[in-house]
Amino acid sequence: MIAYRSLRVALLGGGSVGAQVARSLLEDRDELAHRVGASLDLIGIAVRDVDAKRSVDLPRELLTTDAERLILGADVVIELMGGIEPARTYILQALNSGADVVTGNKALLATHGPELFAAAEQVGAQLYYEAAVGGAIPIIRPLRESLAGDRVKRILGIVNGTTNYILDRMDTQGDSLEDALATAQELGLAEANPSADVDGYDAAQKAAILASLAFHTEVSVDDVHREGITAVTAAQIASAAHSGHVVKLLAICERLIDPDSGVEGVSVRVYPAMVPRSHPLAAVHGANNAVFVEAEAAGALMFYGAGAGGVETSSAVLGDLVSLARRHVVGGPGLTESKHAGLPVLEIGKATTRYAVTLDVIDEPGVLATIAGVFAEHGVSVETVEQSVATATPGGESTAILVIGTHGAREAALAATVADLAANRVVARVASVLRVEGA
């Protein structure tokens, strides 16, 4: 097969992913031309500073600070700048000029996705974004196409490598959160300001993207209930391990029936949860990512791999580019984003989850009955109770530790239960409340 035409590719962003993409386009030119049936000509790389130091040497003559001019001459624009602006404006310019776009910009998609998809649809241009979730892991295309004839019931995703690294170290090395975070920062896995990762913002953006795709429904990052890992303690990790669980920061996208109205909706939430050790997600170590999908017909599927890294993520970008370029070559428009279902997004209070509640209680007769009574009052059904041996506090009071596992309960009922427990005379302290998923 001989390349019979060429496609002009503009790259926006010369960071770790962008530089790798540029390198592959230049070094693997012939091989890519064979795969596409056309040559992919990198016509320029828009950067903020052409003199900045980069991990990969880029040809000086390709660098430019004039992104808008570069976009005007392109058939395909690859946006790897990140952030909302000017990325949003550039992508809209590209689409409106008829160019196809590949992006890995999760923040932008999770906030302005509908606007971008509408712009693409209007002119019949393509917008691909495999790199936005799970780095190198193919998850967008499987959801968008492979499962297009199935119905996704639930997604449990480990979609943030930094927090998985931290929680994995706490589990396997017994580190405190602070020590594990410091190690992650030393290794370059966490930023100096780690908030985007540890507070769950990054995972929430990815959850919004996954839920939108899986449920054919527009879900914005603002619809996502978000809790980070900063409150996770070494004691919680140890207690989870003791009961055969591991704590993971999960992005959960679930199709469910609103228990109040009976209407079908979706629940999208990010929080640390206990996962049984036997679950495939429990074996996802280090900074790896994995997305566990439960579909009506397909059953349980899992997609696993490197969730970040410039080289790894460049694989997803190039896969999008080649797929898109092939369609460009053979003509005809491609996929449009499906949002026909338009399901309501339910607040977290509508979701039903199992919980593990750890209490320091006064060690006296009748305590268990009192505690059980509080749960029963709020309609929260208790599945397991584990009581440790009593210990004496410095104040001379004798206390015991109770770990109570519940059946599925609603957020609101559990919150009310915990509030009442905290106020109860026999409870010295609510030591931990953690959800249990994947069981």
Add this chain to the structure above:
Amino acid sequence: MIAYRSLRVALLGGGSVGAQVARSLLEDRDELAHRVGASLDLIGIAVRDVDAKRSVDLPRELLTTDAERLILGADVVIELMGGIEPARTYILQALNSGADVVTGNKALLATHGPELFAAAEQVGAQLYYEAAVGGAIPIIRPLRESLAGDRVKRILGIVNGTTNYILDRMDTQGDSLEDALATAQELGLAEANPSADVDGYDAAQKAAILASLAFHTEVSVDDVHREGITAVTAAQIASAAHSGHVVKLLAICERLIDPDSGVEGVSVRVYPAMVPRSHPLAAVHGANNAVFVEAEAAGALMFYGAGAGGVETSSAVLGDLVSLARRHVVGGPGLTESKHAGLPVLEIGKATTRYAVTLDVIDEPGVLATIAGVFAEHGVSVETVEQSVATATPGGESTAILVIGTHGAREAALAATVADLAANRVVARVASVLRVEGA
């Protein structure tokens, strides 16, 4: 979005997958129409016997024995009959009449793939086959599109659920091969004649399909080195477990340099091998499948899920149908199969693998030196030696068990080593030779 036209879908085969596909097309008609932008009209189901008993009730008026006539009126033909003929003839008829085709027929693709892809390319029709490998697991599309800009180095696949179930039972329950097979047969996981599974034919077909896609090279099932699991013993499983390994039937597709000619080629082989317990594939239990892919940029990826089952596999078929129908709706031809690389397929003697060799040896001084000498003679480097305590045979001779782990060695060198070991006076028996992969 409103369906603005319709696509006529013909189904060939009313078995467990076919019946599920038919049911979904009928029951989920509206939802599928929304996703595609056109209605999918099931115009008929070609079966051998319209009166046969089926797992799913199919409308009698859709059943026909006249497949050829059905094909003539179809926009899309779904072939789920299995076997070579008449499936091959029907698919060629469909493609030549301009219809797109979805198939799950691994046997046909692994033997006549190039003929079918050429026929599709000639008329600009599409041939999709996600269901042919890994049941519900999206693996064909990720290889074909997501990794289209990357370079696959190696695939290690658990692609046969029956043998994985048997080996998993032997590992976790201590069953013999015979008992595990009998249980699989009772559960309907293995056929009365289990040869296609236990002799590795099914896995070899899937290996050929994966290798063709991953390496852009035509690989036929005849190119695949194939060993089944019938020679795997409970003792081998126990010995593997002892050294932290689990035995899996692997489909291995590898890009490598011919050590003799220096030319790049591919090696495709199926055999039972020891996998370290820490490897993600070791955690694939029961009848599940998983495909572990190592790519140059993406690094290690794994795709996991149900490898068989009518309902599960119907998800892959419907995903293909919807993807294909969407392209049908928006116009323009789609993907053609890429075989531009055309790498030579190397015989197994060219591949380098690590081995674990278990020997019953005479217990006398100097035996280890003798054994080590035999390995050295053939240039096979020994990595580990483990010697068990000596035991006396009924004949009064004292023997010991030696387990020798090698570094990477070529098949031919190892075979010569084993032949010499078997003929050596100090070796009572070569108890086991197993390859080690994924380490």
